[in-house]
Amino acid sequence: TVRPKNEVEQKQLCAFGEYMAEILPKYIQQAQVTCFNELELLIHPDGIIPVLTFLRDHTNAQFKSLADLTAVDVPSRQYRFEIVYNLLSLRFNSRIRVKTYTDELTPVDSAVSVHKAANWYEREVWDMYGVFFANHPDLRRILTDYGFEGHPFRKDFPLSGYVEVRYDDEVKRVVAEPVELSQEFRKFDLNSPWEAFPAYRAAPEPLKIEAGAKKDDAK
Amino acid sequence: MRPATPWPAVPAVAGGRGLARSAAMAGALRKTTGLVGLAVAENPHERLRILYTKILGVLQNFPKDAAYRKYTEQIVNQRFNLVQTETDVQKLQDKLNSGHIEEVIVQAENELSLARKMLQWKPWEPLIEEPPSDQWRWPV
Numbered sequence: 001t002v003r004p005k006n007e008v009e010q011k012q013l014c015a016f017g018e019y020m021a022e023i024l025p026k027y028i029q030q031a032q033v034t035c036f037n038e039l040e041l042l043i044h045p046d047g048i049i050p051v052l053t054f055l056r057d058h059t060n061a062q063f064k065s066l067a068d069l070t071a072v073d074v075p076s077r078q079y080r081f082e083i084v085y086n087l088l089s090l091r092f093n094s095r096i097r098v099k100t101y102t103d104e105l106t107p108v109d110s111a112v113s114v115h116k117a118a119n120w121y122e123r124e125v126w127d128m129y130g131v132f133f134a135n136h137p138d139l140r141r142i143l144t145d146y147g148f149e150g151h152p153f154r155k156d157f158p159l160s161g162y163v164e165v166r167y168d169d170e171v172k173r174v175v176a177e178p179v180e181l182s183q184e185f186r187k188f189d190l191n192s193p194w195e196a197f198p199a200y201r202a203a204p205e206p207l208k209i210e211a212g213a214k215k216d217d218a219k
Numbered sequence: 220m221r222p223a224t225p226w227p228a229v230p231a232v233a234g235g236r237g238l239a240r241s242a243a244m245a246g247a248l249r250k251t252t253g254l255v256g257l258a259v260a261e262n263p264h265e266r267l268r269i270l271y272t273k274i275l276g277v278l279q280n281f282p283k284d285a286a287y288r289k290y291t292e293q294i295v296n297q298r299f300n301l302v303q304t305e306t307d308v309q310k311l312q313d314k315l316n317s318g319h320i321e322e323v324i325v326q327a328e329n330e331l332s333l334a335r336k337m338l339q340w341k342p343w344e345p346l347i348e349e350p351p352s353d354q355w356r357w358p359v
Contacts, residue, residue: 022286024342029350042355044347050340057333059294059326074359078351091317101354203358 006037013039013094019060027051040097045108048083048100052114055087055096063087063096069111069121071129075155079103081131085111102131110136128153147176159185249308252319263320264302264311270327271299277334285343291334298323 010033017031017039027047032040043051055063068086079101087096102108110133111118122133123142130151133139141148145165150157163176195201249259260266274295281288298315305311312320 019290023290024287026340026342026344026347029346030355042350044350046347047342050336050342053333053336054342057329058291059330060290062326076359077353079354099355101350203356 003036005035009037013037016061016094017041024051024054038095038097040099043098043100045083045100045102045106048085048098048109048111049114051098052085052087052111055098056114061089062091063089065090066111066115066117066121067095069118069125071125071131071153073129073153073155077101079106081129083108083125083131104130107132107134109134110139112136127151130154252321254319254321257319257321257325260321260324263308263324264306266324267302267320267327268299270324270331271295271302274327274331274334275299277331277338280338282343287337287342291330295330298327 013033017033020041021028021031024047027043027050028041029044030042032042034040041051055061065088066085067088068084070084072082072084074080074082081102081104083100083102085098087098089095100108108131110122112122112133113135119137120142122136123139125131126133126136126139127141127143128151144152150162152161160179160181162179164179165174165176167173168175252259275292278288278292278295301311301314305314308320312318312323315323317323317326
């Protein structure tokens, strides 16, 4: 079965997106509502703390709960990492997603001053992707091993890693050695040589409301 | 966003508060808010009056056409009028439709600190920097 479209909620979210874009035009680059009724605000990285504080403190937008803080790695872009904040408003029972971008070397403002919950999430993003958070109280590795080199969730980090550990009896401790797989890594290309959907070659153009200010629907 | 369905108060709490209120006189203090860490506010009308006047004072420093100033003035004036016309705390809570009066006070304090910070950030200016053209394209 197909999920029925909830037009009312979509209209409410669109209205709220326009409201946000009107109040904070300095930082919000786009606001979009997905077909699953999820509002996303796409922001310039300088605007993380202003936008998150606004969403937490404003009376019409009391998003007091930071549900998630993650990153997405898209190596082909100039700013390869996309930092994603998911917020929940308990007063109005609604969620919002805030997205920013950065590359490997540019630090990003830490959200810990706005939401205490961001502490370990930002440690995880640092450990797994290598995104540095400025003004974080305690930015260190959280999931990888103590002497681990590399950032595992990046797309160019191989599945089996670069080193493996084993206990060496001669030196009587655990050593790290380059990984040796018994079978080389096989990548299967499962695409069919014929084009599957010729009618959908180009991505569908989303509807726009004001030119460049924000979009209405996303994929 | 306009409050669609604010979470209902925990039933046990409402019952406890209701008992305390019916036991005491209409204008007397409630025993407890029922929320951890939030003490009952004595004289909430006075506190809200002070906070709302302060917020309106801070908002005067914004440019006249800033959307934040327009909308926040609207919200604050609406709540201010309700606070001034309605003297009974229970009825005021129902009219504001925003949880306990103590929560309304906390929210007003938040709005005040936000207004002060917004004055420094100046979010009404045009966009700082456009993103690269392929930045927000999905599918990649």
